[in-house]
Amino acid sequence: MNTLKKKSKFKHALYLILALAMLVYALPLISFQPGAGWISLFGAVWAGFAFLVIGAHLHFILGVNEDKQRALDAIRLEKYKEWQEKWLKEGKRGQSL
Missing domain, CATH: 1.20.5 (Single alpha-helices involved in coiled-coils or other helix-helix interfaces)
Structure with a gap:
């Protein structure tokens, strides 16, 4: 069971790193300037979901x-x-x- 838990934590750590990498890559490309409209809204919602994914993986890794x-x-x-x-x-x- 212990090795299963370590594998699971490794998997979550990997997904956390991937989600952080996607967020670091995408945040500078998202336009939050006035007049961008739907593009800004989509970028904000996408970033919000990315933060939720990151938070969920951190929650699991830390074993809260x-x-x-x-x-x-x-x-x-x-x-x-x-x-x-x-x-x-x-x-x-x-x-x-």
């Missing part, structure tokens, strides 16, 4: 909600076990018919 993630993983595991038991019971019931 590790306790919450552990709780969600425990719930997911319990649901998986319930699903597996239900599936096995249905499989046995189908064999006896």
Whole structure:
């Protein structure tokens, strides 16, 4: 599980670097001058989404909600076990018919 977490953090770090690179490349090209109209609006919205992506990856890398993630993983595991038991019971019931 630990290596899986490291792979996941590496993936998020890579995506964070890519998003930062795109933002650094695009911000000087976006025109925020008066009269640009839709171009300025599109540039601002695009930059806003880029900042959201960067923030989401930083949030994951820094592990702000590790306790919450552990709780969600425990719930997911319990649901998986319930699903597996239900599936096995249905499989046995189908064999006896």
